[in-house]
Amino acid sequence: MRVQAARRAGVGLVVMAAAHDHPPLVLGIETSCDETGIALVRGQELLTDVTASSMDEHSRFGGIVPEVASRAHLEAFGPTLSAAVERAGVGLGDIDAVAVTSGPGLVGSLTVGVAAAKSLALALGVPLYGVNHILGHVAVDVLVDGPFPEEFLGLVVSGGHSSLLHVRDIATDVVELGQTLDDAAGEAFDKVGRLLGLPYPGGPHVDKLAQQGDPAAFAFPRGLSRPKDMAAHAYDFSFSGLKTAVARVVEGFTDRGEEVPAADVAASFSEAVADVLVTKTLAACERHDVGCVVIGGGFSANSRLRELAAQRFGEAGIDVRIPPIRYCTDNGAMIAALGSAVVAAGLPASEFDITIDSQMPLTRVLATA
Amino acid sequence: MTSTLLCLDTSDGAAVAVLRDGQTLAAARSDDPRRHVEHLAPLIVGCLDTAGITAADLTAIAVGTGPAPFTGLRVGLVTARTFAQARGLPIHGVSSLDAIAADALAEQDVEDVLVVTDARRREVYWGRYRRDEANVVHAVAGPGVDTAAQVATDHADLVEAGQVTGRGLALYPADLAGGVVSDDERAADAVVDASRLGHLALMRARAGVAQPTEALYLRRPDVHVPGRATGR
Numbered sequence: 001m002r003v004q005a006a007r008r009a010g011v012g013l014v015v016m017a018a019a020h021d022h023p024p025l026v027l028g029i030e031t032s033c034d035e036t037g038i039a040l041v042r043g044q045e046l047l048t049d050v051t052a053s054s055m056d057e058h059s060r061f062g063g064i065v066p067e068v069a070s071r072a073h074l075e076a077f078g079p080t081l082s083a084a085v086e087r088a089g090v091g092l093g094d095i096d097a098v099a100v101t102s103g104p105g106l107v108g109s110l111t112v113g114v115a116a117a118k119s120l121a122l123a124l125g126v127p128l129y130g131v132n133h134i135l136g137h138v139a140v141d142v143l144v145d146g147p148f149p150e151e152f153l154g155l156v157v158s159g160g161h162s163s164l165l166h167v168r169d170i171a172t173d174v175v176e177l178g179q180t181l182d183d184a185a186g187e188a189f190d191k192v193g194r195l196l197g198l199p200y201p202g203g204p205h206v207d208k209l210a211q212q213g214d215p216a217a218f219a220f221p222r223g224l225s226r227p228k229d230m231a232a233h234a235y236d237f238s239f240s241g242l243k244t245a246v247a248r249v250v251e252g253f254t255d256r257g258e259e260v261p262a263a264d265v266a267a268s269f270s271e272a273v274a275d276v277l278v279t280k281t282l283a284a285c286e287r288h289d290v291g292c293v294v295i296g297g298g299f300s301a302n303s304r305l306r307e308l309a310a311q312r313f314g315e316a317g318i319d320v321r322i323p324p325i326r327y328c329t330d331n332g333a334m335i336a337a338l339g340s341a342v343v344a345a346g347l348p349a350s351e352f353d354i355t356i357d358s359q360m361p362l363t364r365v366l367a368t369a
Numbered sequence: 370m371t372s373t374l375l376c377l378d379t380s381d382g383a384a385v386a387v388l389r390d391g392q393t394l395a396a397a398r399s400d401d402p403r404r405h406v407e408h409l410a411p412l413i414v415g416c417l418d419t420a421g422i423t424a425a426d427l428t429a430i431a432v433g434t435g436p437a438p439f440t441g442l443r444v445g446l447v448t449a450r451t452f453a454q455a456r457g458l459p460i461h462g463v464s465s466l467d468a469i470a471a472d473a474l475a476e477q478d479v480e481d482v483l484v485v486t487d488a489r490r491r492e493v494y495w496g497r498y499r500r501d502e503a504n505v506v507h508a509v510a511g512p513g514v515d516t517a518a519q520v521a522t523d524h525a526d527l528v529e530a531g532q533v534t535g536r537g538l539a540l541y542p543a544d545l546a547g548g549v550v551s552d553d554e555r556a557a558d559a560v561v562d563a564s565r566l567g568h569l570a571l572m573r574a575r576a577g578v579a580q581p582t583e584a585l586y587l588r589r590p591d592v593h594v595p596g597r598a599t600g601r
Contacts, residue, residue: 067439067590074443074584078450092455108440111406112447118410119448123424123455352410369407 024096024343027084027120028336031113032105032133033160034058034069036076038084039332040095041340046143048088049326049333052076055201062200063190070108077116084332095124097349099339102130102367103360104160110356114367118352127349129339130367132360134161136334137296139170143337144323149292152321153177155281157305158297158330159186159203163362164235164281166288170338171345176362177284178235181224185273186299188239192269195243195250196262206266207302213267215304220245220272225279235284242272274305278312285318292319296334301325342366373426375413375452376567378433378560379405379445380465381487381536385412386563387420387427391571393564395419400560402487405444413448429458431570433465433561435585436494436512437486442584450582461570462582464512466535468566470498471506473534475565481509483527485537485545488514493537493545494587495520497527505572514587517541 023043030037039049054072058064085092100117103110114130121128138154154165154174162180167173183191186203193202198209223238224230246269253260281293293313299305300322313320327333347366354367374388383405386396395416399408417423432449435442446462453460466484473482480500485493496511513520517537521528521544528545538545573580 061592065590065592068592070439070443071584071586071590074447077447078454081451081454108443111440112443115406115409115444116447116451118406119451120455122410122413123452125424352414353407355404355407 023340025090025094026097026099026336026339026343027095028332028334028339029098029100029113029117030133030136030330030332030335031073031109032101032103033109033330034064034072035330036073036080037330037332037335038080039336040084040088040090041143041333041336043340044142044147044337046333046336047090048084049331050080050084050087051331052080059200062194064106066106066108069106070112073109073112077112092124095126097127097129097339097343098124099129099131099335099342101133101136101335102354103133103357105133105358107356107358110358114354114356122352128352128354129342129347130350130354131335131338131342132362132365133335134163134362135170135174135365136338137328138165138167138294139338139341140327140331140334141294141296141321141323142341143333144327145321148294151290152292152294153281153284153288153290155277155293155295156297157185157277157295157299159190159201159299160184161297162237162239162277164284165362166284166290169345171341171347171365174362174365178233178237178280180237180239181233182238182240183243184299185237185239185277186297188243188273189299189302191243192246192266195247196260196266203299203302207270207304209263210266210270210304213261213263213265215267215271217261217264218249218268220268222272222276222279225276235280237276237280239273242269270302270304274302274308277305278308282312282316282318285316291317292321295320295322296328298329300328338365371428372571373422373428374431374567374571375416375427376431376563376570377409377413377445377449378465378468378563378566379409379441380433380435380437380561382560383409383412383445384560384563385409385416386567387416387422388564388567388571389420391568394422396564398560398563402438402441405441409444409448424452424456427456427458429574430460431567432460432462432582433468433566434462434582435465436488436514436587437465437585438489439586446582446584460582461574461580463566463570463573463580464496464508464585465561465566466494466496466512467498467506467508468561468569469535470496471569472562472565474498474500474506479530479532481527481532483520483524483533485517485520485533485535485541487536487540491516493517493520493541495537497524512585512587517544521545
């Protein structure tokens with residue numbers, strides 16, 4: 001690369017909270033999948049959160065089409081930005097810092113958001129923070145349920161992720177206890193939705209159908225829950241075997257020419273997923289002596305997970321915080337919240353040469369070049 | 370009033386220039402056709418610095434609209450659009466092929482040129498251009514995307530006359546350069562001249578031509594429709 005006189009542009013730019021009467025105004029940009037989300041957060045207060053989704057364009061294909069999502073991000077970005085600042089009643093010039101999802105996610109989608117964020121930070125002369133999407137799913141809860149306790153566990157479950165985190169500070173001290181070794185929880189729901197002939201995305205459709213079925217009709221496996229698995233993967237998840245077990249049951253009915261009891265299959269499958277998520281998180285709470293769990297990510301919209309979490313964490317005397325569904329799916333507020341936490345922690349701003357990282361590990365809150 | 374234009378193109382490599390009243394104050398480029406999101410913003414920072422100006426001094430933005438590989442093209446477009454939005458500036462979209470044609474015809478006696486660039490997947494983006502009596506370069510055909518062999522057949526007159534430019538020439542010499550790899554440095558160059566693109570934008574703006582920034586994708590998205598999930 002030939003860069004003429006390329007300066008390290010981030011140097012010298014720090015957020016001067018002291019210069020204001022109030023905490024810095026952080027703009028958050030999220031484009032890791034099919035939602036273009038932009039939000040404004042001041043400290044721990046959400047001013048506005050605007051989302052444009054291209055889901056309608058994907059549903060007919062039975063899954064996210066990356067190029068369709070990327071094209072939609074390009075067209076949605078400007079209008080979403082305009083709407084966000086207008087609804088917040090601020091000007092673009094009032095923004096003190098720009099935070100953006102650097103990963104993990106779809107390369108083409110992430111690229112649009114990161115390029116836009118760099119341009120915005122450059123044009124406004126404010127610092128840029130490339131942040132981790134998954135940590136955003138936890139960070140967003142502070143906007144809804146108030147300041148976090150000194151430590152808590154974060155369970156992030158979505159169509160792309162299933163991770164269990166031990167959090168002492170969302171910006172500076174997060175330890176990954178476990179993650180899925182194969183499918184994410186939401187991904188398993190999408191696949192089972194397809195097995196049962198339900199429309200995409202499967203998550204909400206399977207959830208709805210499950211509410212009419214018997215959760216004990218089929219004894220589906222709880223992945224990585226046997227003693228020998230628990231020794232090596234106490235807090236890891238696996239949903240691939242479960243999906244296969246569901247497929248065998250469905251095939252069995254089909255092969256015998258019988259009608260598939262779809263509601264019972266959905267209910268028993270949902271029960272298995274929720275059970276294993278809650279059981280392992282509860283075990284981690286006991287092991288680490290933590291009294292609070294924050295659940296985030298699109299799959300935390302699942303009704304059985306919410307029910308079971310409330311019931312079993314409640315019985316164990318553990319505080320469970322699950323933000324409303326609109327903050328569980330991908331949105332700008334989660335990135336603005338995490339950006340605000342990163343700014344408050346005094347972490348250095350990202351350079352303008354940061355890359356996107358489709359596999360960004362949870363050990364990194366900020367992006368690198 | 371002084372006009373200070375920031376010019377961007379990410380149709381192959383990445384190119385940035387700053388023009389003040391038509392004079393190039395700074396230009397910078399990256400040859401890498403796959404790292405636009407990393408390289409473009411530092412190139413802009415470098416150009417503003419070299420020009421001795423800040424973002425607040427700019428009065429307009431010009432951006433190449435392709436045709437080009439999608440991900441890189443979007444980096445340039447979203448960067449330009451967002452910058453313009455943030456600073457409240459007018460933005461001018463210019464076909465990247467137009468800029469290459471204008472560059473090629475500016476230094477040659479011929480009136481016609483075929484521009485061919487890398488469309489990947491064994492194809493080229495192409496456009497056929499002519500310079501008129503008023504010295505203005507117009508697209509006669511295209512932009513399109515096709516195999517080099519097809520383009521060579523459709524525009525055999527220009528291929529036989531050697532009036533072909535752009536990186537497609539170096540990529541497909543057997544079809545487009547009569548089997549001879551051109552030693553013309555420009556023909557192998559992956560990077561659009563951002564200053565030239567800026568001049569085109571200014572000229573068209575003066576003429577009152579609308580210059581939208583819609584991406585010239587020329588191809589539909591690849592869509593793989595998954596079948597029913599089966600157990601493994």
